[in-house]
Amino acid sequence: MKRILLVTGVLLAALAIVSCSNRNNRRDNNGPMRMEQLPATAQTFVKSHFGGVTVSDIKDERGKGGREYVVNFSNGWTAEFDRRGEWRMVDCKNNAVPEGVIPVQIKDYVMKNYPQQRVTMIDRTKGDSKSDYDVKLDNGVKLRFNKNFDLLSDNGNSVRDNRTNEGNVNNNTVNPNINTRTNKN
Secondary structure (H helix, E strand, C coil): CHHHHHHHHHHHHHHHHHHHHHHHHCCCCCCEECHHHCCHHHHHHHHHHCCCCCEEEEEEEEECCEEEEEEEECCCCEEEEECCCCEEEEECCCCCCCHHHCCHHHHHHHHHHCCCCCEEEEECCCCCCCCCEEEEECCCCEEEECCCCEEEEECCEECCCCCCCCCECCCCCCCCCCCCCCCCC
């Protein structure tokens, strides 16, 4: 009887040791992970755009769109990536999103129409198409652009298209019937 208990105890201890060592080599879904476990594209993005900011945690999440990675920084900023490591959203709260993240067409539109404002959040997952870009400025204005960088809405107001290229960021025209700013003349 003692022998059976001894063998059972040894087997349970060995099983516990093997289980713990496997846990260190893999991560659970929806759980924390290390930077080295991110896809290479996401690692490069974080290092090049957020190199001076400390990563507080990284999560592997599964949502409607499949696997996502969420990187939280110690200063409260967040970056989200798809399963391939392509960025989907960057939220720098009240600080400017790194310029290298913002497509030049969007940057040009903001500089022309909101010269005193900074982009604090950019998201390319919320539109009807995954190619839409939602942008938030530090004054609370929200902009939406399609995959061709045509302006779809300015502060929630739809911009007409009518196939005359109105609203096209590349032409920097906005629907004149929408009052999105207060003139101080």
